[in-house]
Amino acid sequence: MGYRDIVKYRIRDARLGRLLGWVALAALGGGAVAQTVPDQSVPETNLDIPANLQIFGKVDPNVRKPTAIVNNTVVTGTDVDQRVALIAAANNATNISEEERGRLKMQVLRQLIDETLQIQEAATEKIVVTPAEISQAFDRVAKNFNRSPDEMRKFLRSSGSSERSLKRQIEGELAWQRYLRRRVEPLVNVGDEEVKAIQDRIEASRGTEEYALREIYLAANDADQQATFNKARQIIAEIQKGQQPFEYFARSFSEATTRGVGGDLGWIRASSLPQTLADAVQQMQVGQVAGPIQVPGGFSILYLTDKRAILSADPRDSKLSLKQLTVRFPAGTSQAQAQARAADFAKSIQTIKGCGSVEKIAGAIGAEVVDNDTVKVRDLPAQLQNIILKLQVGEATPPFGSPEEGVRSLVLCGIDAPKTNQAPSADQIEGQLTQTRVNLRAQAKLRDLRRDAIIEYR
Numbered sequence: 001m002g003y004r005d006i007v008k009y010r011i012r013d014a015r016l017g018r019l020l021g022w023v024a025l026a027a028l029g030g031g032a033v034a035q036t037v038p039d040q041s042v043p044e045t046n047l048d049i050p051a052n053l054q055i056f057g058k059v060d061p062n063v064r065k066p067t068a069i070v071n072n073t074v075v076t077g078t079d080v081d082q083r084v085a086l087i088a089a090a091n092n093a094t095n096i097s098e099e100e101r102g103r104l105k106m107q108v109l110r111q112l113i114d115e116t117l118q119i120q121e122a123a124t125e126k127i128v129v130t131p132a133e134i135s136q137a138f139d140r141v142a143k144n145f146n147r148s149p150d151e152m153r154k155f156l157r158s159s160g161s162s163e164r165s166l167k168r169q170i171e172g173e174l175a176w177q178r179y180l181r182r183r184v185e186p187l188v189n190v191g192d193e194e195v196k197a198i199q200d201r202i203e204a205s206r207g208t209e210e211y212a213l214r215e216i217y218l219a220a221n222d223a224d225q226q227a228t229f230n231k232a233r234q235i236i237a238e239i240q241k242g243q244q245p246f247e248y249f250a251r252s253f254s255e256a257t258t259r260g261v262g263g264d265l266g267w268i269r270a271s272s273l274p275q276t277l278a279d280a281v282q283q284m285q286v287g288q289v290a291g292p293i294q295v296p297g298g299f300s301i302l303y304l305t306d307k308r309a310i311l312s313a314d315p316r317d318s319k320l321s322l323k324q325l326t327v328r329f330p331a332g333t334s335q336a337q338a339q340a341r342a343a344d345f346a347k348s349i350q351t352i353k354g355c356g357s358v359e360k361i362a363g364a365i366g367a368e369v370v371d372n373d374t375v376k377v378r379d380l381p382a383q384l385q386n387i388i389l390k391l392q393v394g395e396a397t398p399p400f401g402s403p404e405e406g407v408r409s410l411v412l413c414g415i416d417a418p419k420t421n422q423a424p425s426a427d428q429i430e431g432q433l434t435q436t437r438v439n440l441r442a443q444a445k446l447r448d449l450r451r452d453a454i455i456e457y458r
Contacts, residue, residue, distance in 0.1 A: 025455065067458040068109065070116040075109065079286045083108045085160035100251065115172035116450040119246075122175035125182060129174045137170045138163070140146070175440075184441045190433045195426050198433075202423050205310050211270065211281050212306035214246050214263040216291075217256035220297040232292035239289055239301075246289070246303045253300070262305070277302065286316075287382025306378070313418045315389055316378040321414035323358045325367040325396075328406035338403040345407050346399050354394035355413035373414075388412065 068075045074217030084104050088096060096104070117416060122129075131184045142152035153163045220228035236248055259263060270278040277300060280290045284304040291301035308314050327345050329338055348365045352358060377385050387397050391412045401407035424432075 018123055022380045068113055069456040069458070070113050071120055071454055073116050073120065075112045075116060079112055079165070079168075080108050082161045082165035083112060085167075086156070086165050089155070089159035089161060097252075101202055113453075113455060114446060114450070116168070117446065117453055118176040118179070119172050120338065121445075121449055122179040125177055125179055127182070129171050129178070131176065134167050134170050137174065138167055141166065141170070160411045180438055180442055184438050184445070185434070188434050188437045188441070190430045190437075192426075195429050195433070198429050199426065202311070207312050208310045209282075210267045210308055210310060211304060212267050212308075213265040213281065214303040214305060215256065215258065215265055216246075216250050216254040216263055217258075217295075217298060218253065218292075218300075218302040219255045228299055229292050231246065232301055236289060236301060239303075258286060265403060267308075274284045285382065286385065311423055312377075314383060315418070316376070317418035318377050318389075319373075319416040319418075320377060320412065321373045322371070322375055323355055323411040323413055324370045324372070324408055325358065325362050325411065326370070326406055326408045327365060327367045329403060333403050335403055338401075338407070342399045342401070342407045345409070349399070349409045349411075352394070352396050352411060355411055358411055384410070 067077050067080070084101065087093075087104065087108070110193045138152070139149050142149045145152060145155070145258055147155060156162055156166060216232075218228050218232055231253075235253055238244070239246055239249055245262075247262030247264075253259075256263070270282055273281065274295050276295055278294050280293050280302060281304060284290055284302070286304055286306055289301065289303050292299040293302065305350060327341065329341060333341075345365065345367075348361055352361055359369055361367075377388055384397060384400070388410065391397070393414060395414055396409045396411045399409050441457050
């Protein structure tokens with residue numbers, strides 16, 4: 001398995017996410033050897049495929065209409081369109097290219113087929129998800145979006161989706177979860193010895209740094225190496241403009257298997273990366289993009305979204321007490337005028353002597369003051385995190401801002417250091433191992449359902 005092919009799960013709870021990382025780390029022991037580029041050799045498949053095959057006829061699955069009949073259950077084009085709109089709305093993706101939308105439609109069709117098979121299989125076990133249960137779950141989803149149920153319905157309609165589409169997804173998830181609890185979980189066992197072995201490995205890895213990375217990989221050979229290098233530099237230049245997130249460029253240009261998840265490599269240790277990438281990531285700051293980095297078979301562009309040390313307190317989890325001073329600029333302020341105002345603002349904040357003097361200085365320069373006692377260092381933009389961590393209580397950051405939004409400074413009024421992370425308990429490890437094995441069995445069951453299904457594409 002290559003480092004780009006690590007299976008990822010959606011984690012709804014941050015603590016559970018950390019636990020999953022620890023358990024996965026311990027299960028891997030010393031770490032997997034990185035596979036930078038896909039193996040170009042023909043794998044053993046037990047299929048009788050000619051070495052010099054010829055395709056007879058033209059086949060383009062992307063021209064097929066995204067509809068299907070799954071064991072007599074119809075998946076319509078409207079179902080697909082509304083689910084695509086739901087995904088776009090949930091991810092605030094307003095500008096999706098036609099090419100990307102086409103790929104997304106085919107992915108959604110596959111998801112709807114799987115969802116239909118899951119609902120059908122649950123029904124064979126007489127598992128029923130009642131309308132009341134679906135409505136309760138719908139209301140909880142609306143609350144997560146900070147909306148009332150009626151507001152959520154209007155939001156879905158305005159986004160091109162519908163209440164029906166979301167409720168269909170809810171029904172599929174609830175039905176499949178209940179099926180797994182009834183038919184799969186009772187067959188899964190986790191031994192005390194393997195739990196203890198994982199605890200020992202986690203403890204042995206204390207202090208090891210892990211990196212949350214995204215990557216764009218571009219394949220290159222001797223003939224097009226320079227052209228690929230230039231293309232990578234152009235992509236980096238576009239990323240640095242900040243008009244689109246890194247994930248957009250990963251989905252559009254990356255040739256790795258992780259392009260479908262925005263280039264996300266998850267949490268990974270430097271030792272499991274190719275040496276050139278390991279060297280680069282250990283020099284990077286959170287929020288930084290590095291590249292093009294030459295790797296066997298091509299070039300990589302890395303984006304470091306976060307880093308942590310296993311079972312160690314992270315200074316970026318420190319809770320801050322801050323005062324923010326803001327001086328807003330009139331409309332039409334030029335860059336030169338903004339710089340002059342920022343220089344005057346900088347002189348004023350240099351006179352700050354502790355948080356008790358902030359209001360007086362703010363009044364003298366016409367600045368707004370906002371207090372916040374619940375901000376974590378990691379919640380701040382990456383550029384400010386390192387600055388804040390170097391400040392003493394009562395000191396202010398250098399001015400920051402823009403001609404459009406004015407100039408600001410943060411004054412550090414207090415800092416509460418984080419506690420050292422505790423290793424997961426035996427029950428937590430057992431629960432996560434059980435869930436992982438249930439997921440693997442669920443994937444195998446879904447493969448069987450696909451293999452036995454009668455699916456007619458329209």
